[in-house]
Amino acid sequence: MTSRTAADRWTYWQSIDSGRLLLMAAAGMLIIAAFAHTTISSTNHIAWRPALAFGGFIALGELLRLALPGGREAAPIAMVGAMSYALLINVAHAGPANQEALLVVAVAAVGMTVGALPHVAAGRPAGLTGMCTRLVAVACVAFAFRPIVHDIRSEPWYVAMAVMVVVVVFGWLVDTVVGALIRADDIGSRFSVALVDEIRLQWLLGAAICASVLITVFGAEVMGIAELAVFVGPLLVTQLAFRRYAGIRATYLQTVRSLSRVTEVAGYVEEGHSQRVSRLAVAIGRVLGMTEPDLLALEYAALMHDIGQLSLRDPIPGGATLLAPRADQERIAELGADIIREAGVLDDVAELVRCQSWPASRDPAPPRGSMIIRAANAFDDMVGGGADRERSSAALDRMRQDPAEYDSLIVRALAEVAGRRPLWRL
Amino acid sequence: MISWPARLYTALVVALTAVLVARMPLHALHTGRIPDFWFELAILQALFLVCDSTPSSLAAQRAKWSPSSSATLAAVVLLGPVAAALVGAVSLISIKHQLRATERLFNGAMGALSGLAAGRAYAALHGPVGLPVFGKDPWMIIGPFAAAAAAHVVINQGLIWSFYRLNRGGQTLRREALESSLPLLLVSDLGYAALGLIIASLWRVMGPFSAVLVLVPLFVARWAMGQFAEERRAYAATMNALCRAVETKDFYTRGHGDRVSRGAGMIARQIGMRQGRTEAIMVAGMLHDVGKLGVPTQVLQKTGPLLEDELAAIQLHPMRGLEIVREIGFLNEALAGIMHHHERIDGRGYPMGFAGHEIPEFARIIAVADAFDSMTSTRSYRQARTIDAAVAELRRGAGTQFDPLLVEAFIAALAVEDWPLPEPAVVPADRGTVTAQDHDDPTAPLRVVEFP
Structure with a gap:
């Protein structure tokens, strides 16, 4: 190994x-x-x-x-x-x-x-x-x-x-x-x-x-x-x-990078979560051959994917959306998409955020960017900021065993990206 | 609507142009000496029309700019002053939408007049009219041309500015927007004026194709300017949406950031701050309370006196805000404004306890707008105060809490501009959190548990 x-x-x-x-x-x-x-x-x-x-x-x-x-x-x-x-x-x-x-x-x-x-x-x-x-x-x-x-x-x-x-x-x-x-x-x-x-x-x-x-x-x-x-x-x-x-x-x-950290400061999510998820998501997108405009939308969506939590009265324990019931996840996604749609110029980003909690097997299928964010978010919720190899491979195994939730191509790309050192270069 | 002074002014400019063009000697038309005079004139007019009909936004949305002066200046060299006036007059039929008849008339006269002025300046310095032949000393042409370009820019901008000055009613915003982009406008105008000489020179090699060749970089620049304006709008919209999202936590403080941003901008303009800093302080005003997200909801909702560490949590919010926005590169000075907006002139504020002019100017400005908006908004524990009451309160705090000069500047600005009073907050019975004690409110200090 x-x-x-x-x-x-x-x-x-x-x-x-x-x-x-x-x-x-x-x-x-x-x-x-x-x-x-x-x-x-x-x-x-x-x-x-x-x-x-x-x-x-x-x-x-x-x-x-x-x-x-x-x-x-x-x-x-x-x-x-x-x-x-x-x-x-x-x-x-x-x-x-x-x-x-x-x-x-x-x-x-x-x-x-x-x-x-x-x-x-x-x-x-x-x-x-x-x-x-x-x-x-x-x-x-x-x-x-x-x-x-x-x-x-x-x-x-x-x-x-x-x-x-x-x-x-x-x-x-x-x-x-x-x-x-x-x-x-x-x-x-x-x-x-x-x-x-x-x-x-x-x-x-x-x-x-x-x-x-x-x-x-x-x-x-x-x-x-x-x-x-x-x-x-x-x-x-x-x-x-x-x-x-x-x-x-x-x-x-x-500005979007900085403001996406409001969820961290408010204690809704772990320190550095949005930033890590966005880097992971962009790296996965690159491996999958996404073009730059799509990657930019993906980056924005990944940075702001938790912003819907601002509308919640109390933080989800530990901030891990992975552990929340599906209905709550979807509600957070909808609320987040609403906030982003308010801007009037980021509708594609809002759409990616809205569909982020949909399983890969859903019909109609969620957009690829949403599936990437879902995978990156789940991976970060399980592994966190540390670079623990054991936890990372355990998380990947768990995601591989659940092809209905996580698209297998995306998980493969995630594995490739997570195996890199230095982890993510921008 | 266009004001009457502006209409009168337009009529004057049109009449002046007509007289000046009519008084030009016939030989200044150069038709006899230049074989393809009318053809060349038509090409340059077409170039002018293309440029003029596709202007691009500058810094402000309504300030438009087009590189059409290069066509006029090419005509100065190739065809002489009257032809230049005829090229500039094409502005009359520009395909820009939303132009009123008066504006068209004014644009046409202005184009003709500045073309004529440029042509006269060129002739005064003995610039040769016709296909340019550069001798050993190219400055024999470049020099007069520079004078022509300068004359064109001066006359053109001078006429536009006086028009906007006269046309006040409802146009103040537009004027302000223009003022902010003036340096850029001048630089762009002078830079692209040089293209006139390039067009004229290339004409000797490739004839009218030179106009086509020059259009390529012009349109690329136009594209970049358009993209800039678009991105800028998108940026502002996104920023607003995110700030609003931050405020959704609390029904009473909705729109607070927006209003503080506006108030800070009013003060900044009143004390004559330059445009770049005014924009920065408006961003700072928008973001000044972002750090409040880091304060636990229970603390914000607490109605009774606060414990020592709960107070500390509230007093930490400027630092948390700084933490969030620190990485936004352009903010520099705004960061200081966000961090120190709760300092007091007498040194009893937080987080650093700075006094007097130790407190950054941005922070002193935001403090005034912040307190004013807090007082004129409804809170769970009191009704909104009237503007007069809030002003009186600001005056009372001048010298202890606020910078007296800035308080006076704000009051002076309030006399001219309207203040957008917030809608009374409607709090649904079942959801939403409300601030029970407002840390911004100078009339109701936070209550802290006192141990005997």
């Missing part, structure tokens, strides 16, 4: 590190190659003004990173700068842009590093994984486009633009796929689901990046390098809009 868990743990850590390691190795090799090549081949041919201007732009973008919902981090302005530099055809008054792909990588690497330094100095995480991902994506764009730039130059603008769109979409896909791979590893979800989530969340930002790259490249052809200074305004305002959106999402989640 112990040896198997140890092996599991080993493969778990190994799988995380190998993905990251590979990415960092790739980025590192790119950087070494870029600098070696740039310094060995004569530096006389480098057009310094564009290199410095775009490098500075990238540094600014890296400095103003954007936190997106779900703990993601992006640097859209840095991406715009780096990809535009990779796709530059002509610069007004500076003639054709002839930088090689490896120079693009070198400029991007220096810009990103400079932009990341203030983050490190302020004690924030350096975000190395994100930077490596972006660098690899930019390198893909540069290697795809720089060799053909001479042929593109003589084509009309719409042909050039079509080629650029293809290349940028390719670069964006690289960024997204690598991001999804790392994320799937980190949070223990399936790659396919992580990829779909990533695309769903990022495609709009990706479209904005793509259009911005085209604007930058063609704008530089007319206006020269000064265009970067003009265009940075609209880019900053767009990013500000995204930042506010991500900020309110985070505040929302934090």
Whole structure:
């Protein structure tokens, strides 16, 4: 038993590190190659003004990173700068842009590093994984486009633009796929689901990046390098809009997380119960391949699943709803759903809370999220906050023997999640 | 309804615009010099219309913003001042719903006027009209363009603001909402104004397609702004629902959080607190008694004198509240307000016994609103007091229990705004718990068992 868990743990850590390691190795090799090549081949041919201007732009973008919902981090302005530099055809008054792909990588690497330094100095995480991902994506764009730039130059603008769109979409896909791979590893979800989530969340930002790259490249052809200074305004305002959106999402989640603890403070449930149930439920949902919007509703519902107890006159002894008679359980669920429905914006969450005490065999079947909450709640009522393996396996056994109450797929996922160490990562 | 001064003002602006446009010399129309003048004008007008018809909400629900100025400013560069005025005038037929005729007229005149002003500013600094040709020194165009953008923003915002100032009746809320989002409005306006020059420059490469290309990031930004507004509404609604749920335990204190939040907001505005802090204190007011959930029901319901530890349980509730909301990141200052809302100026409050200005400002504000709402609500042991009686009581406690300045600020605010008196509590005979002694009530202190 112990040896198997140890092996599991080993493969778990190994799988995380190998993905990251590979990415960092790739980025590192790119950087070494870029600098070696740039310094060995004569530096006389480098057009310094564009290199410095775009490098500075990238540094600014890296400095103003954007936190997106779900703990993601992006640097859209840095991406715009780096990809535009990779796709530059002509610069007004500076003639054709002839930088090689490896120079693009070198400029991007220096810009990103400079932009990341203030983050490190302020004690924030350096975000190395994100930077490596972006660098690899930019390198893909540069290697795809720089060799053909001479042929593109003589084509009309719409042909050039079509080629650029293809290349940028390719670069964006690289960024997204690598991001999804790392994320799937980190949070223990399936790659396919992580990829779909990533695309769903990022495609709009990706479209904005793509259009911005085209604007930058063609704008530089007319206006020269000064265009970067003009265009940075609209880019900053767009990013500000995204930042506010991500900020309110985070505040929302934090507030629900905090307020869900009222049942604990009131002594209705054990300390930390809502938080544990929600983490368990989300982890189970991920194993079962639920998508991010569904997981968010599940998380909210799990956090607030006991809120109906506020309407009870006296706490249930020990707070364990598992031991209460079925009718009481259903009444608490209904009361909780009523409270949540009051908000008017969380009807799907209210529905999950309402059906949380329904057995799996019920007809019509309860929603999957409700069954997950039921299983997670029962598990936590039986095992509690401690990490007692004996109690945990006893609880799982008891749930396995009751397939009419607990869906067997969900119990299997619960067993997988409960066997993990560290228990639940967010 | 739109007030008469605002209508008069609209008429003035329309007349002024008509005169100014009519007085422009004919050659300022540039039709002769620019081959596709009318076609380009139509494209830019279409761009303006698309942007203007899909505005997005800013911080406040009713403050709308659209990036349509980029079309006007592109016209300044490409087609000259009169064309810019013609682009701005399209606001007249914007497909936004719920616009009254006066508002449309005003918007159209305002768009034309700010377009004209931008064009004149651009011409004054010798900005060349037509497809931009950047020489060795790109600032020869960028400089005049910056002046045009600034003129556009100033005229545009100036006209809007004076309109709202004049159009008072029933519009105060809207004005307040606008004021809160003004910095954001200005930043967004200036940022997107730069797109005008981008559109004009790209026109040389790709013609009208530049307008299409620029629309993409614009619409993405608009989407993000819309999402922000939506999430914000959802957040507020959820917060309200959860707070109400907390209050369901007690029939007498229902709506208490809501009203204290409102009262704290009134005081904050009265003493000129800036918008961000006012919002924070309203959240704090909403949540100030969350910790009461940690007080056992029997203690809350007890009619007789309280035992020492029962009193302690009640006096602990600000700390319990803090415990619950501590992890809400943005609350910072509000946390102090929640924790110290039962401190007294004379230092005899709880939980820390702070005195005077040791007590955080948020806490002093909440204390006033809290006590006032308690006194004007019905309790199981007494009827609700009238507002005048409660005000007198606040004045009596000023300097000992309350901060006198804040009490006066609250009374001044009460003179202007209505106070939502709670509905008399109806307690069903069979269920529900009621507070027998209200810890918020300054006129009926908690009674504690005294040992001889």
